[in-house]
Amino acid sequence: MKLETMKELLLDELQDLYSAETQITKALPKMAKTASTPELRQAFESHLQETEGHVQRLEKIFKHLQESTKGKTCEGMKGLLKEGEERIKEGGDVDVVDAGLIAAAQRVEHYEIAAYGSARTYAELLKENEVAKLLDQTLNEEKSADQKLTKISKSVNMKAAA
Numbered sequence: 001m002k003l004e005t006m007k008e009l010l011l012d013e014l015q016d017l018y019s020a021e022t023q024i025t026k027a028l029p030k031m032a033k034t035a036s037t038p039e040l041r042q043a044f045e046s047h048l049q050e051t052e053g054h055v056q057r058l059e060k061i062f063k064h065l066q067e068s069t070k071g072k073t074c075e076g077m078k079g080l081l082k083e084g085e086e087r088i089k090e091g092g093d094v095d096v097v098d099a100g101l102i103a104a105a106q107r108v109e110h111y112e113i114a115a116y117g118s119a120r121t122y123a124e125l126l127k128e129n130e131v132a133k134l135l136d137q138t139l140n141e142e143k144s145a146d147q148k149l150t151k152i153s154k155s156v157n158m159k160a161a162a
Contacts (some may be wrong), residue, residue: 006122006125006126009083009122010122010123010126010128010131011065011067011071012071012072013115013118013119013122014049014058014061014062014067014119015069015070015071015072016072016074016076016115017058017074017112017115017116017119018058018059018062018069018075019072019074020074020076020077020111020112020115021051021055021058022044022055023074023077023081024051024081024108025048025051025052025055027081027084027085028044028047028048028051028137029044029048030044030085030088031044031084031088031101031104031105032044032045032048033090034097034101035098035101036094036095036097036098037095037098037152037155037156039152039154039155040101040102040152041097041137043145043149043152044105044150047145050141050145053141054138054141057134057137058138060134060142061131061134061135064130064131065131076111077111077156078110080104080107080108080111081085081108083104083107084101084104084105084107084108086095087100087101087104088101093160095156095160095162096158096160098156098159098160099153099156099157099160100108102149102152102156102157103151103153103155104162106146106149106150106153109142109143109145109146109149110146112148113139113142113143116135116138116139116142117139119135120132120135120136120139123135
């Protein structure tokens with residue numbers, strides 16, 4: 001699709017995010033099941049609930065904009081999740097696998113942080129204040145999830161290195 005306007009770019013970004021978030025809701029249960037560190041498992045489980053909220057928030061945005069959620073598959077997220085899936089399949093020392101799961105999850109979070117930040121900026125430029133507010137709410141939750149993973153990684157990485 002040829003992008004001609006900032007509104008088209010915002011819609012494209014939102015559809016990409018919607019695809020990404022729905023893919024993540026399928027991946028997080030597998031990651032939680034694989035995690036051996038209770039704190040990491042809990043982080044994945046709670047982020048699944050948060051991610052389901054992100055999907056609902058995006059649906060609210062699409063309804064507000066009178067647009068469809070359908071449009072594209074987020075290939076970037078598909079690739080990131082495939083790498084995480086490969087890490088799970090490879091197996092190995094449980095602490096090392098947990099460290100790898102954290103790295104894979106943080107790649108996902110960083111992708112989302114970049115995408116939500118861009119979409120929020122586009123919404124602000126278009127004076128779509130309600131949309132910008134909802135996107136900012138999700139952006140802050142994604143940043144918080146990344147910080148939580150960083151905190152958990154400190155102990156997990158030490159165990160993996162031992």
